Amino acid sequence: MFEERRARRQANRAFDHGDGVTRYRMRQKVLAIGDDYWIDDDSGDHVYKVDGKAMRLRKTFHIEDRTGHRVATVQGRALRVKDTMEIEDADGHRIAMVKKALINPLRDRWHIEQADGPDLAVHGNVLDHEYTIERDGTKVAEVSKKWFRLRDTYGLEIGPDTDHATVLAAAIAIDAMTHPGD
Secondary structure, three states: OHHHHHHHHHHHHHHHOOOOOEEEEEEOOOOOOOOEEEEEEOOOOEEEEEEEOOOOOOOEEEEEEOOOOEEEEEEEOOOOOOOEEEEEOOOOOEEEEEEEOOOOOOOOOEEEEEOOOOOEEEEEEOOOOEEEEEEOOEEEEEEEOOOOOOOOEEEEEEOOOOOHHHHHHHHHHHHHHHOOOO
């Protein structure tokens, strides 16, 4: 048990120092249905396009790579007691489900259930885009506005051995559920 905690601390320190981390720039409040925007890497190059589908009963966002190939779809689930959004791969297979726990007066609780892997936990202030995503206590991604001066921009750092499309799609889902009218 002691070795597991030590390994988690070392992995989290490596993440915090940027070892193997990829940084993306995302825009908040642009996730209105029907809006399209780009997710850029830290060099400013377009990496993924988010295509918000208009005229749908459920919130739907397609994520495409820079060549136009769909890598994931984020779609709201209708008639659920709690907020959920499903993430599907390019073939329409569910790869994850992003869920918001029932209202807790002290803080929001979120988790990401992956179809082929351990669940991910979300910790922090999702409303202000300041949170981490962890797998078994080890940080796999961090969302923060502190890296950018632009008011409507936030960053997403994703560590190694993590599926970037799933984490980006989860961040889009959390943003869509947290800021539904923006």
